[in-house]
Every structure is written in C-alpha cells, then in structure tokens.
Amino acid sequence: MKSKAAAFPYLVWMLIFILVPLGLVAYYAVTTPDGTFTIDYISQVGEYTPVLVRSVWLAFLATVICLVIAYPLAFIISRHSGAGQRTMVMLIMLPMWMNFLLRTYAWMTILEKNGLINRFFAHFGLGPFEMINTQGAVVLGMIYNYLPFMILPLYSIMTKIPNSVIEAAQDLGANARKVLTKVLIPMTVPGISTGVIMVFVPSVSTFIISRMLGGGGNLLIGDLIDLQFLGNAYNPNLGAAISLVLMVLILLAMSITNQFGDDEKGDLLK
Amino acid sequence: MMKKRFLSLALAAALLLALPLPALAEVEVSDPAYYERFRGKNVSINVHNWGEYISDGSDEGMDVISEFEALTGIKVNYTTFATNEELYARLKSGGANYDVVIPSDYAIARMIHEGMLEELDFDNIPNLKNISESFLDPIYDPGGKYSVPYTWGTVGVIYNTQMVDEEDLGSWDLLWNEKYLGEILMFSNPRDAFAIALKRLGYSMNPTREEELRDATDSLKDQKLLVQAYVMDEIFDKMLGGEAAIAPYYAGDAITMMADNPDLSYFVPEEGTNRFVDAAVIPVGAKNKEAAEMFINFLLEPEVGAANAEYIGYSSPNDAALELMDPEVTGDPIAYPPDGVIEKTEFFIELSPEMSLAMDKMWTEVLSSDEAYSKWLIPIMMLVAVAASVSINLLRSWRKRRDREYADRPVKKG
Numbered sequence: 001m002k003s004k005a006a007a008f009p010y011l012v013w014m015l016i017f018i019l020v021p022l023g024l025v026a027y028y029a030v031t032t033p034d035g036t037f038t039i040d041y042i043s044q045v046g047e048y049t050p051v052l053v054r055s056v057w058l059a060f061l062a063t064v065i066c067l068v069i070a071y072p073l074a075f076i077i078s079r080h081s082g083a084g085q086r087t088m089v090m091l092i093m094l095p096m097w098m099n100f101l102l103r104t105y106a107w108m109t110i111l112e113k114n115g116l117i118n119r120f121f122a123h124f125g126l127g128p129f130e131m132i133n134t135q136g137a138v139v140l141g142m143i144y145n146y147l148p149f150m151i152l153p154l155y156s157i158m159t160k161i162p163n164s165v166i167e168a169a170q171d172l173g174a175n176a177r178k179v180l181t182k183v184l185i186p187m188t189v190p191g192i193s194t195g196v197i198m199v200f201v202p203s204v205s206t207f208i209i210s211r212m213l214g215g216g217g218n219l220l221i222g223d224l225i226d227l228q229f230l231g232n233a234y235n236p237n238l239g240a241a242i243s244l245v246l247m248v249l250i251l252l253a254m255s256i257t258n259q260f261g262d263d264e265k266g267d268l269l270k
Numbered sequence: 271m272m273k274k275r276f277l278s279l280a281l282a283a284a285l286l287l288a289l290p291l292p293a294l295a296e297v298e299v300s301d302p303a304y305y306e307r308f309r310g311k312n313v314s315i316n317v318h319n320w321g322e323y324i325s326d327g328s329d330e331g332m333d334v335i336s337e338f339e340a341l342t343g344i345k346v347n348y349t350t351f352a353t354n355e356e357l358y359a360r361l362k363s364g365g366a367n368y369d370v371v372i373p374s375d376y377a378i379a380r381m382i383h384e385g386m387l388e389e390l391d392f393d394n395i396p397n398l399k400n401i402s403e404s405f406l407d408p409i410y411d412p413g414g415k416y417s418v419p420y421t422w423g424t425v426g427v428i429y430n431t432q433m434v435d436e437e438d439l440g441s442w443d444l445l446w447n448e449k450y451l452g453e454i455l456m457f458s459n460p461r462d463a464f465a466i467a468l469k470r471l472g473y474s475m476n477p478t479r480e481e482e483l484r485d486a487t488d489s490l491k492d493q494k495l496l497v498q499a500y501v502m503d504e505i506f507d508k509m510l511g512g513e514a515a516i517a518p519y520y521a522g523d524a525i526t527m528m529a530d531n532p533d534l535s536y537f538v539p540e541e542g543t544n545r546f547v548d549a550a551v552i553p554v555g556a557k558n559k560e561a562a563e564m565f566i567n568f569l570l571e572p573e574v575g576a577a578n579a580e581y582i583g584y585s586s587p588n589d590a591a592l593e594l595m596d597p598e599v600t601g602d603p604i605a606y607p608p609d610g611v612i613e614k615t616e617f618f619i620e621l622s623p624e625m626s627l628a629m630d631k632m633w634t635e636v637l638s639s640d641e642a643y644s645k646w647l648i649p650i651m652m653l654v655a656v657a658a659s660v661s662i663n664l665l666r667s668w669r670k671r672r673d674r675e676y677a678d679r680p681v682k683k684g
Contacts, residue, residue: 047631050638108504112513130452133499216458216500219637227634230355232461233626234362252655259662 025247028240041241048224048242055221056249058135059203062142066150066199067192069143074154074191075184078161089155092148104141104212111137111213133215141209142199149198157191193257201250221246297337297573300397305342305568308561314345315369315561318357320548321350323372323421325574325581332577338568344561353459361386361553368553369562375410375547376461376618378417383620387416388552394563397570400590408547409617417549418566421522421584424545424607424615425462426538428505428524433515442470442539444516446489451496455508455517458500460633461618462544463490466518469541475616480628487632494636509534520546521604522584536604542614547587 032038045052077088095103110116111132121127131137161184169183185192207222214220221242228239299305317335327333335346351357354377360366361381373381381387392398395418398406405419427444433453438444445454445466457463465475467486477483498514506523508514510531519527524536550566552559568574575591585605586592592600600606621629 048634048638051634054638108507112508112511114511114513211458212504215498217494217497217637219634223637224634227460227630229359230353231630231633232355232459232621233623233630234355234358235627235630249655252659256655256659256662259659259666 025240025243028237029244030241031237033237041238042245044238045242045245048221051219051221051224052245052249054135054218055204058139058220059142059200062139062146062203063150063196063200065139065143066147067196070147070150070154070195071192074151074158077151077155078158079163085159089152092151095144096148100145101208103145104209107137107141107144107213108132111140132213133217135214135218137213138210138218138220141213142203142206145209146199146202149202150195153194153198154188154191157188161187196257197254200253204250205246297332297341297571299341299568299571302341304396305564307342307564309343311343312345313343313558313561314347315558315565316347316349316367317565318349318351318366318368318371320372321352323350323548323582324348325577329581331581332574334569334574334577337574338565341568342561342564344564346565364555367555367557369556369558370550370565371553372420372548372550374618375408375549376620378549378551379410379620381551381553382411382416386554388554388556388559389415390418390552390566391559391563394560395567395570397567400570400572400575400588402587402589405547405587408549410547410619411549417551418570419547419549419587420569421579421582422545422547422587423521423584423605424538424611425465425518425543426521426524426536426604428509428517428519428527428534428536430509430512430515430533431535432512432533439537440540442466442541444539445518446470446493446496448496450515452498453515454493454497455505455514456493456497456500457518458502460629462518463500463633463636464629465544465618467493469539469543469616472541475544476619476621477625477629478622480625483625483628483632487636490636500637520584521607522582525602525604526583538607538611540614542616543611545612545615545617547617548584 029041030037030039032040077085080088108115112118113128113130113132115132117131118128121129165183165187166179169179174182205222205225207220207226210216210218210220210223216223225239225242225246228235228242325331325334327336335348338344339346351360354374357371357373358377358380361368361371378387398418401419405422406414408414408417408419411417427439427442429439429444434444434450438447438449444450445456457466464477464483464486467489468475468477468482471482471485471489473482473486477486499508501508501517505517505519506527509517509519509527512531512533521536521538524534528534528536550569552562552566556562569578570588572588572590572594575586575588576594579586579588579591579595580599583605586595
C-alpha cells in the first residue's frame with residue numbers, strides 16, 4: 001500500500017502531462033477543425049512517404065553507426081579502473097553540458113565551404129569538399145548529438161560483467177570472435193536495445209539538425225510536423241496525424257528491440 | 271517582418287523585464303497631460319513584439335519601454351516572438367493574454383478575418399496624424415480600423431560583388447542562374463519563397479488559382495538544383511562569411527549586412543517585389559485596451575519613432591519621425607526606395623484556406639522532390655515491422671518450450 005501512495009504524485013503527473021496530451025493528439029488527428037470525425041488526415045500522411053522514409057533511413061544509419069562506435073568504446077571504458085572510468089565518462093558527458101543548438105551550430109562552421117575543414121585542405125590545394133547541406137551532414141549531426149545516449153547504457157551494463165567471465169570463456173577455448181558473439185553481445189543486449197531506442201527515437205523526430213546541417217532541402221518528418229504548426233496554413237490536425245503515425249512507427253521499433261532485450265536477459269543474466 | 275536569429279530566439283530568455291529604476295522622462299511628447307491618465311492606478315500591459323524590434327537603450331539610443339513606464343506609470347511586460355505563424359498559433363490557442371502585438375500585414379488580414387482583433391479607438395491615438403498618408407488605408411486592413419503601422423520594408427536580392435557578374439543583376443532570374451550553382455540561398459518559409467517564384471513568372475504574389483502555384487512549384491523545383499540551402503536568419507552568417515553569393519532578403523537587414531561586409535550589395539528586381547508592413551494591433555481579450563492604445567500612441571511620437579527606426583534599421587512610416595532622422599539614412603534608396611520601385615511592389619494579403627493548404631503541400635513537394643517512392647511503402651513497412659514483432663514472439667515462446675522440455679527430461683542414471 002505504501003509504495004502505491006508514493007507513486008501517486010507521479011500517476012497524477014502522468015495523467016495530466018502525458019496521457020491527456022496524447023489523447024489530444026489522437027483526437028486532433030481524427031477530427032476536422034469543426035470536430036467531426038475523419039480519417040482524411042491520416043491517409044494524407046501517405047503523401048509524405050518520401051519524407052518518412054528518409055527520416056527513418058537517416059535515423060537508422062545514425063543508430064547503426066552510433067552502435068558501432070559506442071560498443072568498443074564502452075567496453076574499453078568498462079575495463080578501466082575507477083579513476084580512469086570516471087574521467088572518461090565525464091569526457092563523454094561534457095559536450096552535453098553545452099546547449100544542443102550551439103553544438104549543432106558549431107558543426108556548421110566546421111563543415112561549411114569556407115569552414116575549418118575546407119580551409120585546412122585548401123592549404124594543400126585540395127577541395128573544397130561539399131560537406132554541409134547534405135544528408136551525410138544530417139547523419140553526422142545526429143551521431144554527434146546522440147552518441148552519449150548509446151555509450152552510457154552500454155557502459156553501465158558492461159561494468160557489471162566481471163573479467164572472470166571473459167577469462168572463463170577464453171579458458172574454455174573461445175577465440176576473440178567467439179567471446180564477442182557468444183558471451184559479450186548476448187550479455188549486453190539490454191544495453192544495446194536501450195541505446196538503440198535512445199538514439200533512434202530522437203533522431204527520427206529531429207528537425208533542427210536537418211534544418212541547420214541539411215540546408216533545409218533535406219526535409220525530415222520533424223520539419224514536416226513543424227511546418228504544419230508554424231507554416232503558413234496552420235494545420236494542427238494534419239500535424240497531429242503525422243505525429244500519430246510517427247508514434248506508431250516508434251512504438252513498433254521499440255517493441256521489437258524490447259523483445260530482443262527480454263529474450264536474452266531471461267537466458268543469460270539470471 | 272523581422273525574422274531574428276534562430277539562436278538568439280532559442281537562447282535568449284523570452285522575458286525582457288523592463289528595469290524598475292525610474293528613468294528620467296526625456297522624451298518630448300505632444301500632449302503630456304494625456305499620458306497621466308493611468309498614473310498611480312497600478313495598470314500593466316503585455317506587449318508582444320518581434321525579437322530586437324524596439325529601441326532598448328543600447329548604443330546610446332532611447333530605452334522606449336522605460337521611457338513609457340516613467341512617463342505614464344504603466345508597467346510594461348515585454349515579450350518577443352520569431353515568426354507571424356508562431357504568434358498566430360499562440361493567439362489562436364488562447365493560452366496567452368496580450369494587449370499590444372505587432373504582426374505583419376498578411377497575418378493582420380487573417381486575424382481581422384477571423385475576428386481576433388479589436389477595433390482601435392483613434393480618439394486615444396491622436397498621433398496617428400504623424401503617419402504618412404499612404405499607409406492609412408492599407409490593403410490588409412481596409413480603412414485602417416484595426417492597425418497602426420510600425421515599420422515597413424521591401425524584399426530584394428543581396429549579393430556578393432566579388433562573386434557575381436554585373437551583367438547578371440537586375441532580375442529575379444539571378445536566383446535561377448545556372449552560373450551560380452551551389453552559391454544561391456533561398457527563403458525557407460513557403461510564403462516568401464513562393465512570392466519570388468510567382469513574381470518571376472509574372473503572377474501576383476497572392477495566388478488565387480492552383481495552376482499558378484503549380485507553375486511556381488515547378489520553377490522552384492528547377493531552382494532547387496542550384497540552391498545551396500533554404501534558410502532564414504542563417505543568411506546573415508552565410509552572406510557575411512562569403513559562404514554564398516546570392517540571397518533574397520529584407521532591405522533593412524541588407525543594410526545591416528552591407529555595413530559589416532563591404533563586398534555585399536543589394537538590388538530590387540525589376541519584376542517588382544514584396545512590400546511589407548509590421549503594424550501594432552490589439553487582440554480581442556486585451557485587459558487594458560485604453561492603456562494599450564496609449565502605448566501605441568507613444569510609439570508614434572516623433573522622437574520614439576525615430577529612435578526605433580534607427581535601432582531596427584527598417585523603414586519608418588512616421589513622417590514626423592523621418593524629419594528628426596539623419597538625412598543620410600532617410601535618403602538611402604535601399605531603405606526608402608524611389609517611387610518607381612514602390613509602384614511595382616505588392617503587399618501580401620491573406621490567402622484563401624485552400625491556397626494556404628496547397629502552398630504548404632507544394633512546398634513540402636519542392637523540398638522533398640528528389641526522391642519518389644511508391645505510396646505502398648509505408649503500409650508495407652508497417653506490415654513488415656508487425657510481422658517481425660510477431661515472429662520474434664513466436665520464436666521466443668518456441669525456444670522457451672524447448673528449454674522446458676530439456677529441463678523436464680529425466681536424468682538417466684548410469
């Protein structure tokens with residue numbers, strides 16, 4: 001009973017600030033401005049398929065690259081002693097102390113035609129390379145901004161794996177590849193799935209990164225939602241419908257990764 | 271209209287609370303007795319304006335808000351917005367209460383149309399006499415019943431003289447010139463971008479037929495191949511740093527940029543351009559309409575109008591203020607273009623809801639035109655995701671059953 005009472009403030013909070021707004025989004029998505037029921041807005045979302053596909057694809061790329069970068073890094077950090085670990089985790093957190101917009105803005109000055117990288121290469125007579133205003137720059141912005149969200153869950157689960165487990169596997173004749181695929185990866189699946197969600201979800205719905213680094217020509221689903229509310233037509237119903245479709249997609253992605261997580265945890269971490 | 275920098279918008283605190291220190295009232299006003307009406311009555315008004323759009327006392331200018339508070343005893347809560355659309359959404363959702371807001375022409379037209387504005391009582395705004403006659407019956411507010419003009423300006427093309435050849439200038443075609451592939455910036459808001467494309471094709475900036483929009487869309491798609499980026503406030507950085515050669519922008523901001531980079535120059539295309547007015551209005555539901563009118567009247571005082579025009583850099587509709595200003599500023603053909611240019615300008619008016627929707631849709635089409643997918647892709651993707659999810663579940667339960675069988679098998683004794 002006691003624990004229930006303690007959870008009460010959060011339940012109220014959840015009801016007012018999560019469930020009610022979600023209900024409103026769903027309500028707006030299926031009604032016209034006069035309040036009659038319609039599914040027109042939801043079917044209209046289909047017209048924006050290229051934008052949706054591009055968002056999902058770029059977010060997917062960013063997630064995979066984050067995972068590839070973060071996994072070895074998290075492992076290396078987790079094998080260090082106390083002070084070294086703390087310093088490295090601190091270094092990863094450090095960029096997050098700065099404002100998100102500033103960090104993205106800084107990338108503009110680095111990638112621009114007259115930016116730092118191109119000026120450096122110009123000394124050797126190379127370039128200029130076209131880096132900003134491309135999809136690559138958008139993915140880079142996502143990776144840079146969301147990489148810590150991949151590293152931290154991986155790191156926290158890897159610190160729980162004692163060295164003796166890895167040594168035992170090696171004693172029993174497993175080579176490096178086998179240790180990775182049969183021991184390390186299965187044991188870190190919950191961290192992987194958390195990290196994947198934490199990177200994929202904000203990446204797929206971002207709008208400021210694509211605007212600043214993608215030059216506005218690489219419209220993402222977040223930009224599209226923004227355009228419905230702050231564009232010239234003011235169409236909150238369509239905006240809500242797009243948000244709803246996006247939420248369903250994210251929900252699916254999450255349930256898939258969660259299932260991986262539960263499955264393996266049940267087998268190995270008990 | 272002033273699209274202020276995104277960064278400052280995001281970073282700066284929205285609230286710019288006026289200093290409580292009593293600044294000495296130095297402004298010479300036409301009728302001091304009029305301003306005494308609310309003294310000591312503890313009245314406050316909420317003013318909502320564009321970012322960096324009022325003289326705030328920096329650079330030895332006048333601190334307009336403090337002066338008003340000192341003069342009248344009315345407390346001003348001053349907040350800012352970044353786009354007309356943001357302001358509209360804020361007023362429409364009804365979450366906020368403002369006494370004075372300063373939107374642009376087409377937004378005012380829309381608000382009048384939707385009954386969101388109060389008619390002004392011009393007995394309380396005697397300084398209207400300072401406003402140039404040409405602004406008194408604007409197309410966005412026929413009869414001038416709801417709005418009082420604050421600033422105005424035109425849209426033109428700002429370019430880098432080091433990168434652009436003289437003979438290519440003069441027309442909107444410059445923004446479609448293949449010679450400058452990757453050097454062109456374009457507006458990232460649909461209304462301004464479509465206005466340029468429409469004007470270039472010889473249509474009105476206020477389209478009434480979908481075919482006009484269709485033509486403009488095709489032409490914007492052609493242009494997309496040449497465009498480096500679709501931006502608003504980033505134009506400042508990119509043009510000042512020589513990152514791009516050509517960009518359309520507002521005259522007042524062009525003057526600011528040219529002062530910082532002498533390589534930049536500006537022209538108004540011969541096809542004609544957009545002329546905009548930002549005007550003060552009182553939204554329905556204002557708590558202190560009379561005090562709000564007093565504030566608007568104060569903005570029209572010659573000294574105040576001059577201070578604001580000098581600080582903002584946009585053109586002033588206030589004839590009395592212009593007389594007080596530096597003739598070098600008021601004689602600048604960029605800020606105060608000759609009649610020949612003005613004649614060819616066009617105001618934005620409210621588009622019909624169908625046109626607005628079509629414009630947003632086609633703008634999305636322009637921005638995502640490089641790829642085409644089958645309309646079935648999303649449904650199929652969702653089906654695949656569901657199938658994957660189900661099969662993972664099945665696999666798991668199958669594996670669990672197998673494991674249980676292993677566990678239940680009796681151990682043979684040897």
